[in-house]
Amino acid sequence: MALLDLLVAASMPVLKVLLVTALGFLLALDHINVLGEDTRKHMNNIVFYVFNPALVASNLSRTITFESMTKLWFMPLNVLLTFIIGSVLGWIVLRITTAPVHLRGLVLGCCAAGNMGNMLLIIIPAVCKEKGSPFGAPDSCRQYGLAYASLSMAVGAVCLWSYVYNIVRISSSNRSKEVEINDSSVRKSSRETSISQKQICEAPFFTLGDQLPYTRYEGKAQVAILDNAKQHFGMLLRKMNLKRLFAPSTTGAIVGFIVGLVPQIQRSMIGDEAPLRVIQDSASLLGDGAIPAITLIMGGNLLKGIQGSAIHKSLIIGIIVARYIALPLIGIAIVKAAVHYGLVHGNPLYQFVLLLQFAVPPAMNIGTITQLFGDGESECSVILLWTYALASISLTLWSAIFMWLVA
Incomplete structure (x- = not known):
C-alpha cells in the first residue's frame, strides 16, 4: 500500500469522528441549544x-460462529492484556502527576480502555477497500475484519462496563464522601463548641461513690473476627456494584454470543431467508445509532470542558504517552511473542487487528460513564478532544508500522 493511500485509509475514519464531534459542539452552544445538558443526559440513557x-448483539450474532471462536481465542486475552497494561500505565501517570482524587478513575479508565469496537468497525472496512492492501480481496477482508472487530467490541464492552464503570463510580463516590465529611466536620465542630461551653457553665459535682460512665462500654470494645470479615466482604461487594457487571452492553454481548454460537438460533434469525430475521434487522437498525449518538454527546460535552475545565496538562500528556507510545510498543512485543510461540495463527489481518487494539484512542463510552455520574464530564471531554485529535497522526503512523510487520 502506498504511503498516501495508507495516510488516507488511516486518517479518514478519525476525521469523520472529529467532524461529528464538531457538529455536537455546535448543537450544544447556548444560542442553538439543540443538544443542551438535559438532552445529553437523556441521550446518554438511550x-x-x-x-x-x-x-x-447484532454484530456478534451476525459474524461470530463456533468455528471462528476456536480460532480467535487469543483475542479476548489480548483485550484483557490491554486493560491490565493500560491500568498499570495509568497508575504510573497518577503517581507522577498527583491527579485529584475524583479524576483518578477517569485517568485509569482512559489509559486502560481503548475504542475496541467503533474505531475498528470504521477503520477495518476502509483499509480493506484501499488499493494495494496486504489483506487480500476486499470482500473477504471485510467479512473477516468485521468478525474480528465485532468480537473485539464485545469483549471490550464487557471489560469497560465491568471495570472502568466501577472505578469511575468509586472515584466519584469518594469525592462525594469527602464533601459530606467536610460538611459534617464543620457541623460537629460547632456542636462540640456549644456543648463544651454549656458544660463549663453547668459542670456536675461527683461524690466519692460516683463512677465514671466509660465502664459500660468496655463490653463493646471487642468485635468478633468473623463479624469483622463479614463487614469487609460486604463493603467490597457494595463498592464493586455487581449489578453493573451485567450492564446492558454486557447482556447484549451474551445474547449475541448465544445467537452466533448456537446454529439453530442463528439459522432462524440470521440471513435473508431466516424466519425471525426481522429481530436481527431491528437490532441492527438500533445499533446503527450508537456511534453517531456517542460522538455527538462527546462534542456536546466538549463545550462544558472548554468553558470550565481545570484539568492539568500533565494528565493529558501522560494519557497520550501511555496510549500512543507505551501501549503500542508493548503490544508489538506481546503479539510477536504470541505468533512466535504458535498462540496466534499467521493471518495478517488478524494480527493487524490484535496490534491495532493497543493503539486506538480511549473509548468514547467513558464520556457516557462520566455523564451518568455527573462528575468529570468536562475533564473527560477535553481528554477525548486531544486524544482523538492526535489519533489521526498516531493511527496513521502505527497502522503503517503494523502493516509492515504483518505483511
Missing part, C-alpha cells in the same frame, strides 16, 4: 440502555 446493547 445509548446506555438501547443503542450500545443492540450494536454489540
Whole structure:
C-alpha cells in the first residue's frame, strides 16, 4: 500500500469522528441549544440502555460462529492484556502527576480502555477497500475484519462496563464522601463548641461513690473476627456494584454470543431467508445509532470542558504517552511473542487487528460513564478532544508500522 493511500485509509475514519464531534459542539452552544445538558443526559440513557446493547448483539450474532471462536481465542486475552497494561500505565501517570482524587478513575479508565469496537468497525472496512492492501480481496477482508472487530467490541464492552464503570463510580463516590465529611466536620465542630461551653457553665459535682460512665462500654470494645470479615466482604461487594457487571452492553454481548454460537438460533434469525430475521434487522437498525449518538454527546460535552475545565496538562500528556507510545510498543512485543510461540495463527489481518487494539484512542463510552455520574464530564471531554485529535497522526503512523510487520 502506498504511503498516501495508507495516510488516507488511516486518517479518514478519525476525521469523520472529529467532524461529528464538531457538529455536537455546535448543537450544544447556548444560542442553538439543540443538544443542551438535559438532552445529553437523556441521550446518554438511550445509548446506555438501547443503542450500545443492540450494536454489540447484532454484530456478534451476525459474524461470530463456533468455528471462528476456536480460532480467535487469543483475542479476548489480548483485550484483557490491554486493560491490565493500560491500568498499570495509568497508575504510573497518577503517581507522577498527583491527579485529584475524583479524576483518578477517569485517568485509569482512559489509559486502560481503548475504542475496541467503533474505531475498528470504521477503520477495518476502509483499509480493506484501499488499493494495494496486504489483506487480500476486499470482500473477504471485510467479512473477516468485521468478525474480528465485532468480537473485539464485545469483549471490550464487557471489560469497560465491568471495570472502568466501577472505578469511575468509586472515584466519584469518594469525592462525594469527602464533601459530606467536610460538611459534617464543620457541623460537629460547632456542636462540640456549644456543648463544651454549656458544660463549663453547668459542670456536675461527683461524690466519692460516683463512677465514671466509660465502664459500660468496655463490653463493646471487642468485635468478633468473623463479624469483622463479614463487614469487609460486604463493603467490597457494595463498592464493586455487581449489578453493573451485567450492564446492558454486557447482556447484549451474551445474547449475541448465544445467537452466533448456537446454529439453530442463528439459522432462524440470521440471513435473508431466516424466519425471525426481522429481530436481527431491528437490532441492527438500533445499533446503527450508537456511534453517531456517542460522538455527538462527546462534542456536546466538549463545550462544558472548554468553558470550565481545570484539568492539568500533565494528565493529558501522560494519557497520550501511555496510549500512543507505551501501549503500542508493548503490544508489538506481546503479539510477536504470541505468533512466535504458535498462540496466534499467521493471518495478517488478524494480527493487524490484535496490534491495532493497543493503539486506538480511549473509548468514547467513558464520556457516557462520566455523564451518568455527573462528575468529570468536562475533564473527560477535553481528554477525548486531544486524544482523538492526535489519533489521526498516531493511527496513521502505527497502522503503517503494523502493516509492515504483518505483511
